Amino acid sequence: MRIHLYGGLVCFWYLLVFGISSLSFNHPGWIPSALGQASHWEHSVALPDLSSEDLKLAEAIQRELDLIGWVLPWTLDRRPSGDLRFELHRPGRQYVITTDRSSGRVQVEERTAGAASILNFLHGSNGGVPGSRFLHLWGLYTEITTGLVLLLAVSGVVLWARRTRNRGTALLILGVSSVASLALMAWMCFVG
Amino acid sequence: MNAHRLIRRLHLVSGFVLLAFVVMYFVTGFVLTHGGLLGEATEQVVRRTEPFPEGLSKRPGDAAFASSLGTTLGIRGKPSKVEHRKDGTWRVSYFHPGHLTEVTLPSDLGPMTVEEKRFGWQRVLIGLHRLHGYGGDGGYDVWAVMLDLASASMLLFAITGVLLWYRLSHDHRPGWIVLAAGFLLTASTVTYLMLRR
Numbered sequence: 177m178r179i180h181l182y183g184g185l186v187c188f189w190y191l192l193v194f195g196i197s198s199l200s201f202n203h204p205g206w207i208p209s210a211l212g213q214a215s216h217w218e219h220s221v222a223l224p225d226l227s228s229e230d231l232k233l234a235e236a237i238q239r240e241l242d243l244i245g246w247v248l249p250w251t252l253d254r255r256p257s258g259d260l261r262f263e264l265h266r267p268g269r270q271y272v273i274t275t276d277r278s279s280g281r282v283q284v285e286e287r288t289a290g291a292a293s294i295l296n297f298l299h300g301s302n303g304g305v306p307g308s309r310f311l312h313l314w315g316l317y318t319e320i321t322t323g324l325v326l327l328l329a330v331s332g333v334v335l336w337a338r339r340t341r342n343r344g345t346a347l348l349i350l351g352v353s354s355v356a357s358l359a360l361m362a363w364m365c366f367v368g
Numbered sequence: 369m370n371a372h373r374l375i376r377r378l379h380l381v382s383g384f385v386l387l388a389f390v391v392m393y394f395v396t397g398f399v400l401t402h403g404g405l406l407g408e409a410t411e412q413v414v415r416r417t418e419p420f421p422e423g424l425s426k427r428p429g430d431a432a433f434a435s436s437l438g439t440t441l442g443i444r445g446k447p448s449k450v451e452h453r454k455d456g457t458w459r460v461s462y463f464h465p466g467h468l469t470e471v472t473l474p475s476d477l478g479p480m481t482v483e484e485k486r487f488g489w490q491r492v493l494i495g496l497h498r499l500h501g502y503g504g505d506g507g508y509d510v511w512a513v514m515l516d517l518a519s520a521s522m523l524l525f526a527i528t529g530v531l532l533w534y535r536l537s538h539d540h541r542p543g544w545i546v547l548a549a550g551f552l553l554t555a556s557t558v559t560y561l562m563l564r565r
Contacts (some may be wrong), residue, residue: 313557360514
Protein backbone atom coordinates (compact mmCIF):
# COMPACT_ATOMS: atom_id res chain seq x y z
CA MET A 177 0.00 0.00 0.00
CA ARG A 178 2.79 2.43 0.94
CA ILE A 179 4.63 1.66 -2.31
CA HIS A 180 1.44 2.37 -4.25
CA LEU A 181 0.75 5.62 -2.39
CA TYR A 182 4.28 7.04 -2.48
CA GLY A 183 4.96 5.74 -5.99
CA GLY A 184 1.86 7.66 -7.06
CA LEU A 185 3.16 10.81 -5.39
CA VAL A 186 6.48 10.49 -7.22
CA CYS A 187 4.58 10.25 -10.53
CA PHE A 188 2.05 13.00 -9.72
CA TRP A 189 3.62 15.89 -11.64
CA TYR A 190 4.62 13.75 -14.61
CA LEU A 191 1.08 12.34 -14.86
CA LEU A 192 -0.31 15.89 -14.93
CA VAL A 193 2.12 16.84 -17.70
CA PHE A 194 1.43 13.58 -19.57
CA GLY A 195 -2.35 14.01 -19.32
CA ILE A 196 -2.32 17.64 -20.49
CA SER A 197 0.20 17.03 -23.30
CA SER A 198 -1.73 13.97 -24.57
CA LEU A 199 -4.93 16.03 -24.66
CA SER A 200 -3.08 18.76 -26.58
CA PHE A 201 -1.84 16.21 -29.18
CA ASN A 202 -5.41 15.11 -29.74
CA HIS A 203 -6.66 18.71 -29.97
CA PRO A 204 -4.09 20.74 -31.90
CA GLY A 205 -4.42 24.43 -31.10
CA TRP A 206 -5.39 24.05 -27.43
CA ILE A 207 -1.83 24.87 -26.40
CA PRO A 208 -0.12 27.77 -28.25
CA SER A 209 2.39 26.50 -30.80
CA ALA A 210 2.93 29.57 -32.97
CA LEU A 211 6.40 31.06 -33.27
CA GLY A 212 6.92 34.38 -31.51
CA GLN A 213 8.29 37.56 -33.05
CA ALA A 214 11.92 37.44 -34.07
CA SER A 215 14.52 39.23 -32.00
CA HIS A 216 18.00 39.81 -33.39
CA TRP A 217 21.31 39.94 -31.63
CA GLU A 218 24.97 39.61 -32.46
CA HIS A 219 27.94 38.18 -30.70
CA SER A 220 31.68 38.20 -31.34
CA VAL A 221 33.09 34.70 -31.56
CA ALA A 222 36.41 33.19 -32.50
CA LEU A 223 35.31 31.12 -35.50
CA PRO A 224 37.32 27.90 -35.78
CA ASP A 225 38.76 27.04 -39.18
CA LEU A 226 36.56 24.11 -40.14
CA SER A 227 36.16 24.79 -43.82
CA SER A 228 34.79 21.38 -44.77
CA GLU A 229 32.91 20.29 -41.66
CA ASP A 230 29.73 22.34 -41.52
CA LEU A 231 28.12 20.38 -38.68
CA LYS A 232 31.21 20.57 -36.46
CA LEU A 233 31.52 24.29 -37.16
CA ALA A 234 27.85 24.82 -36.29
CA GLU A 235 28.26 22.90 -33.02
CA ALA A 236 31.40 24.89 -32.19
CA ILE A 237 29.47 28.13 -32.74
CA GLN A 238 26.64 26.78 -30.57
CA ARG A 239 29.12 26.18 -27.74
CA GLU A 240 30.66 29.63 -28.19
CA LEU A 241 27.21 31.22 -27.95
CA ASP A 242 26.31 29.01 -24.97
CA LEU A 243 23.05 27.93 -26.62
CA ILE A 244 21.36 24.59 -26.00
CA GLY A 245 19.51 22.60 -28.65
CA TRP A 246 19.90 20.53 -31.77
CA VAL A 247 21.63 21.80 -34.90
CA LEU A 248 19.34 20.82 -37.78
CA PRO A 249 21.76 19.28 -40.32
CA TRP A 250 19.43 19.81 -43.28
CA THR A 251 19.48 23.58 -42.69
CA LEU A 252 23.28 23.89 -42.94
CA ASP A 253 23.92 26.32 -45.77
CA ARG A 254 27.49 27.29 -46.66
CA ARG A 255 27.63 30.63 -48.47
CA PRO A 256 30.12 31.41 -51.31
CA SER A 257 31.88 33.76 -48.86
CA GLY A 258 32.59 30.75 -46.61
CA ASP A 259 30.05 31.87 -44.02
CA LEU A 260 27.58 29.40 -42.60
CA ARG A 261 23.86 29.72 -41.94
CA PHE A 262 22.00 27.11 -39.90
CA GLU A 263 19.06 26.56 -37.58
CA LEU A 264 19.22 25.45 -33.98
CA HIS A 265 16.05 24.26 -32.24
CA ARG A 266 15.29 23.48 -28.64
CA PRO A 267 12.07 23.16 -26.63
CA GLY A 268 10.68 26.68 -26.32
CA ARG A 269 13.03 28.47 -28.72
CA GLN A 270 14.39 28.41 -32.28
CA TYR A 271 17.44 30.20 -33.66
CA VAL A 272 18.70 31.04 -37.14
CA ILE A 273 22.42 31.63 -36.90
CA THR A 274 24.59 33.25 -39.57
CA THR A 275 28.33 33.74 -39.33
CA ASP A 276 30.11 36.82 -40.64
CA ARG A 277 33.79 35.97 -40.91
CA SER A 278 34.75 39.43 -42.17
CA SER A 279 33.67 41.04 -38.88
CA GLY A 280 34.26 38.01 -36.64
CA ARG A 281 30.67 38.16 -35.44
CA VAL A 282 27.66 35.87 -35.51
CA GLN A 283 24.14 37.13 -36.15
CA VAL A 284 21.32 35.34 -34.38
CA GLU A 285 17.60 35.50 -35.11
CA GLU A 286 15.75 34.14 -32.09
CA ARG A 287 12.07 33.22 -31.71
CA THR A 288 10.05 31.66 -28.94
CA ALA A 289 8.42 28.40 -30.08
CA GLY A 290 5.25 28.33 -27.99
CA ALA A 291 4.28 26.38 -24.91
CA ALA A 292 3.45 23.31 -27.03
CA SER A 293 7.12 22.68 -27.83
CA ILE A 294 8.01 22.73 -24.11
CA LEU A 295 5.10 20.42 -23.35
CA ASN A 296 6.22 18.02 -26.13
CA PHE A 297 9.64 17.82 -24.51
CA LEU A 298 8.20 17.21 -21.06
CA HIS A 299 5.87 14.53 -22.48
CA GLY A 300 8.66 12.18 -23.44
CA SER A 301 12.35 12.90 -23.35
CA ASN A 302 15.02 10.53 -22.16
CA GLY A 303 18.03 12.11 -23.78
CA GLY A 304 17.91 15.69 -22.58
CA VAL A 305 18.97 18.54 -24.86
CA PRO A 306 22.52 18.97 -26.22
CA GLY A 307 24.38 21.60 -24.24
CA SER A 308 22.35 21.23 -21.05
CA ARG A 309 23.17 18.81 -18.26
CA PHE A 310 20.25 20.04 -16.18
CA LEU A 311 17.62 18.80 -18.66
CA HIS A 312 18.91 15.22 -18.28
CA LEU A 313 17.22 15.30 -14.88
CA TRP A 314 13.83 15.50 -16.55
CA GLY A 315 14.80 12.56 -18.75
CA LEU A 316 15.67 10.58 -15.63
CA TYR A 317 12.37 11.55 -14.02
CA THR A 318 10.53 10.39 -17.18
CA GLU A 319 12.34 7.03 -17.05
CA ILE A 320 11.50 6.52 -13.39
CA THR A 321 7.84 7.42 -13.82
CA THR A 322 7.45 5.17 -16.88
CA GLY A 323 8.54 2.17 -14.83
CA LEU A 324 6.60 3.29 -11.77
CA VAL A 325 3.32 3.72 -13.64
CA LEU A 326 3.53 0.13 -14.87
CA LEU A 327 4.29 -1.01 -11.32
CA LEU A 328 1.41 1.08 -9.97
CA ALA A 329 -1.00 -0.44 -12.50
CA VAL A 330 -0.11 -3.93 -11.25
CA SER A 331 -0.04 -2.97 -7.56
CA GLY A 332 -3.39 -1.16 -7.95
CA VAL A 333 -5.07 -4.31 -9.27
CA VAL A 334 -3.43 -6.44 -6.54
CA LEU A 335 -4.49 -4.00 -3.79
CA TRP A 336 -8.03 -3.92 -5.07
CA ALA A 337 -8.22 -7.74 -5.34
CA ARG A 338 -7.03 -8.12 -1.73
CA ARG A 339 -9.41 -5.60 -0.22
CA THR A 340 -12.65 -5.97 -2.12
CA ARG A 341 -15.53 -8.23 -1.23
CA ASN A 342 -17.44 -7.76 -4.46
CA ARG A 343 -15.08 -8.59 -7.29
CA GLY A 344 -17.66 -9.41 -9.93
CA THR A 345 -18.52 -5.93 -11.22
CA ALA A 346 -14.96 -4.59 -11.19
CA LEU A 347 -13.64 -7.74 -12.89
CA LEU A 348 -16.30 -7.35 -15.55
CA ILE A 349 -15.32 -3.70 -16.14
CA LEU A 350 -11.63 -4.62 -16.27
CA GLY A 351 -12.21 -7.61 -18.58
CA VAL A 352 -14.56 -5.90 -21.02
CA SER A 353 -12.52 -2.69 -21.22
CA SER A 354 -9.22 -4.55 -21.65
CA VAL A 355 -10.59 -6.83 -24.38
CA ALA A 356 -12.19 -3.84 -26.16
CA SER A 357 -8.95 -1.81 -25.93
CA LEU A 358 -6.82 -4.69 -27.22
CA ALA A 359 -9.30 -5.34 -30.02
CA LEU A 360 -9.11 -1.67 -31.05
CA MET A 361 -5.29 -1.79 -31.06
CA ALA A 362 -5.34 -4.99 -33.15
CA TRP A 363 -7.83 -3.40 -35.55
CA MET A 364 -5.55 -0.40 -35.97
CA CYS A 365 -2.53 -2.61 -36.70
CA PHE A 366 -4.06 -5.32 -38.90
CA VAL A 367 -7.15 -3.74 -40.48
CA GLY A 368 -6.72 0.05 -40.12
CA MET B 369 -21.69 7.62 -0.54
CA ASN B 370 -19.11 9.61 1.43
CA ALA B 371 -16.30 11.58 -0.20
CA HIS B 372 -13.61 8.99 0.55
CA ARG B 373 -15.59 6.17 -1.06
CA LEU B 374 -16.34 8.36 -4.07
CA ILE B 375 -12.65 9.20 -4.56
CA ARG B 376 -11.66 5.52 -4.22
CA ARG B 377 -14.31 4.49 -6.69
CA LEU B 378 -13.25 7.16 -9.21
CA HIS B 379 -9.61 6.07 -8.84
CA LEU B 380 -10.54 2.42 -9.30
CA VAL B 381 -13.08 2.68 -12.11
CA SER B 382 -11.04 5.14 -14.20
CA GLY B 383 -8.05 2.86 -13.72
CA PHE B 384 -9.85 -0.32 -14.68
CA VAL B 385 -11.66 1.13 -17.70
CA LEU B 386 -8.45 2.43 -19.24
CA LEU B 387 -5.83 0.07 -17.82
CA ALA B 388 -4.95 -1.58 -21.12
CA PHE B 389 -4.74 1.76 -22.92
CA VAL B 390 -2.63 3.43 -20.27
CA VAL B 391 -0.25 0.46 -20.06
CA MET B 392 0.00 0.48 -23.87
CA TYR B 393 1.06 4.16 -23.84
CA PHE B 394 3.80 3.57 -21.31
CA VAL B 395 5.10 0.38 -22.99
CA THR B 396 5.09 1.96 -26.46
CA GLY B 397 6.60 5.13 -24.98
CA PHE B 398 9.52 3.01 -23.77
CA VAL B 399 9.97 1.60 -27.30
CA LEU B 400 9.82 5.16 -28.68
CA THR B 401 12.54 6.48 -26.39
CA HIS B 402 14.73 3.35 -26.34
CA GLY B 403 14.32 2.15 -29.92
CA GLY B 404 18.04 1.46 -30.28
CA LEU B 405 18.05 -1.09 -27.45
CA LEU B 406 15.47 -3.24 -29.21
CA GLY B 407 17.28 -3.93 -32.45
CA GLU B 408 17.21 -2.22 -35.80
CA ALA B 409 13.82 -1.14 -37.12
CA THR B 410 13.00 -2.67 -40.50
CA GLU B 411 11.37 -0.92 -43.45
CA GLN B 412 10.11 -2.18 -46.81
CA VAL B 413 9.23 0.24 -49.58
CA VAL B 414 7.01 -0.65 -52.55
CA ARG B 415 6.36 1.90 -55.33
CA ARG B 416 3.78 1.69 -58.07
CA THR B 417 2.03 3.94 -60.54
CA GLU B 418 -1.75 4.14 -60.79
CA PRO B 419 -3.94 6.01 -63.30
CA PHE B 420 -6.10 8.76 -61.84
CA PRO B 421 -9.34 6.98 -60.89
CA GLU B 422 -12.33 7.63 -63.10
CA GLY B 423 -15.28 9.30 -61.42
CA LEU B 424 -13.17 10.85 -58.66
CA SER B 425 -13.41 14.59 -58.02
CA LYS B 426 -10.83 16.52 -60.02
CA ARG B 427 -10.34 18.92 -57.10
CA PRO B 428 -7.75 17.50 -54.68
CA GLY B 429 -8.31 20.47 -52.38
CA ASP B 430 -11.83 19.22 -51.51
CA ALA B 431 -12.28 18.01 -47.94
CA ALA B 432 -13.48 14.53 -48.91
CA PHE B 433 -10.91 13.98 -51.66
CA ALA B 434 -8.28 12.14 -49.57
CA SER B 435 -10.83 9.76 -48.13
CA SER B 436 -12.41 9.02 -51.55
CA LEU B 437 -9.01 8.47 -53.17
CA GLY B 438 -7.98 6.06 -50.41
CA THR B 439 -11.21 4.09 -50.74
CA THR B 440 -10.93 3.94 -54.54
CA LEU B 441 -7.31 2.74 -54.45
CA GLY B 442 -7.95 0.35 -51.56
CA ILE B 443 -5.40 2.10 -49.32
CA ARG B 444 -5.80 1.53 -45.61
CA GLY B 445 -5.03 4.11 -42.95
CA LYS B 446 -5.98 7.53 -41.69
CA PRO B 447 -5.69 10.12 -44.49
CA SER B 448 -3.76 13.33 -43.96
CA LYS B 449 -4.78 16.68 -45.38
CA VAL B 450 -3.98 16.99 -49.08
CA GLU B 451 -0.83 19.05 -49.42
CA HIS B 452 -0.40 21.32 -52.45
CA ARG B 453 3.34 21.46 -52.98
CA LYS B 454 5.46 24.22 -54.47
CA ASP B 455 6.13 22.22 -57.65
CA GLY B 456 2.38 22.05 -58.35
CA THR B 457 1.95 18.40 -57.36
CA TRP B 458 -0.45 17.21 -54.66
CA ARG B 459 0.46 14.79 -51.91
CA VAL B 460 -1.66 12.87 -49.46
CA SER B 461 -0.54 10.22 -46.98
CA TYR B 462 -2.40 7.41 -45.25
CA PHE B 463 -1.14 6.15 -41.92
CA HIS B 464 -1.90 3.27 -39.66
CA PRO B 465 0.53 1.68 -37.21
CA GLY B 466 3.29 -0.02 -39.20
CA HIS B 467 2.19 1.37 -42.58
CA LEU B 468 2.58 4.68 -44.36
CA THR B 469 1.32 5.13 -47.92
CA GLU B 470 2.03 8.35 -49.79
CA VAL B 471 0.22 9.22 -53.00
CA THR B 472 1.66 11.95 -55.21
CA LEU B 473 -0.57 13.40 -57.90
CA PRO B 474 0.89 15.47 -60.74
CA SER B 475 -0.58 18.92 -61.35
CA ASP B 476 -2.45 17.66 -64.45
CA LEU B 477 -3.93 14.78 -62.37
CA GLY B 478 -2.32 12.20 -64.66
CA PRO B 479 -0.83 8.90 -63.41
CA MET B 480 -0.12 8.96 -59.67
CA THR B 481 2.85 7.60 -57.74
CA VAL B 482 1.90 5.38 -54.80
CA GLU B 483 4.68 4.65 -52.31
CA GLU B 484 3.88 2.16 -49.58
CA LYS B 485 6.20 1.75 -46.57
CA ARG B 486 5.85 -1.24 -44.26
CA PHE B 487 7.67 -1.06 -40.97
CA GLY B 488 8.75 -3.67 -38.41
CA TRP B 489 7.19 -4.29 -35.00
CA GLN B 490 8.98 -1.40 -33.26
CA ARG B 491 7.41 1.11 -35.63
CA VAL B 492 4.04 -0.61 -35.25
CA LEU B 493 4.23 0.08 -31.49
CA ILE B 494 5.50 3.61 -32.04
CA GLY B 495 2.65 4.10 -34.51
CA LEU B 496 0.15 3.13 -31.82
CA HIS B 497 1.76 5.66 -29.50
CA ARG B 498 1.68 8.46 -32.06
CA LEU B 499 -1.79 7.90 -33.46
CA HIS B 500 -3.91 10.86 -32.41
CA GLY B 501 -6.45 13.43 -33.54
CA TYR B 502 -10.02 13.38 -34.73
CA GLY B 503 -11.07 13.37 -38.34
CA GLY B 504 -10.26 9.87 -39.58
CA ASP B 505 -12.89 7.41 -40.69
CA GLY B 506 -14.26 4.54 -38.63
CA GLY B 507 -12.11 3.43 -35.74
CA TYR B 508 -9.80 6.45 -35.81
CA ASP B 509 -12.34 8.68 -34.10
CA VAL B 510 -12.96 5.91 -31.54
CA TRP B 511 -9.20 5.85 -30.96
CA ALA B 512 -9.17 9.63 -30.48
CA VAL B 513 -11.97 9.29 -27.90
CA MET B 514 -9.96 6.60 -26.08
CA LEU B 515 -6.88 8.84 -26.11
CA ASP B 516 -8.94 11.67 -24.61
CA LEU B 517 -10.28 9.32 -21.94
CA ALA B 518 -6.81 7.92 -21.18
CA SER B 519 -5.41 11.45 -20.93
CA ALA B 520 -8.23 12.59 -18.67
CA SER B 521 -7.79 9.43 -16.58
CA MET B 522 -4.12 10.39 -16.04
CA LEU B 523 -5.24 13.65 -14.51
CA LEU B 524 -7.94 11.90 -12.50
CA PHE B 525 -5.48 9.19 -11.26
CA ALA B 526 -3.00 11.80 -10.20
CA ILE B 527 -5.49 14.01 -8.34
CA THR B 528 -7.51 11.22 -6.70
CA GLY B 529 -4.24 9.46 -5.80
CA VAL B 530 -3.02 12.50 -3.87
CA LEU B 531 -6.40 12.83 -2.14
CA LEU B 532 -6.30 9.14 -1.15
CA TRP B 533 -2.73 9.46 0.15
CA TYR B 534 -3.78 12.48 2.25
CA ARG B 535 -6.73 10.63 3.77
CA LEU B 536 -4.91 7.33 4.36
CA SER B 537 -1.64 8.67 5.80
CA HIS B 538 -1.21 9.85 9.38
CA ASP B 539 2.20 11.41 8.87
CA HIS B 540 2.04 13.66 5.82
CA ARG B 541 5.58 14.99 5.93
CA PRO B 542 7.27 12.35 3.71
CA GLY B 543 4.52 12.71 1.12
CA TRP B 544 4.77 16.51 1.08
CA ILE B 545 8.54 16.18 0.58
CA VAL B 546 8.03 13.85 -2.40
CA LEU B 547 5.40 16.16 -3.90
CA ALA B 548 7.52 19.26 -3.32
CA ALA B 549 10.57 17.63 -4.94
CA GLY B 550 8.50 16.72 -8.01
CA PHE B 551 7.07 20.23 -8.17
CA LEU B 552 10.51 21.81 -7.89
CA LEU B 553 11.86 19.66 -10.72
CA THR B 554 8.86 20.34 -12.97
CA ALA B 555 8.70 24.07 -12.26
CA SER B 556 12.45 24.58 -12.58
CA THR B 557 12.53 22.64 -15.89
CA VAL B 558 9.70 24.75 -17.34
CA THR B 559 11.23 27.99 -16.03
CA TYR B 560 14.66 27.02 -17.41
CA LEU B 561 13.19 26.35 -20.85
CA MET B 562 11.16 29.55 -20.84
CA LEU B 563 13.81 31.92 -19.57
CA ARG B 564 17.13 30.56 -20.81
CA ARG B 565 18.40 32.40 -23.86
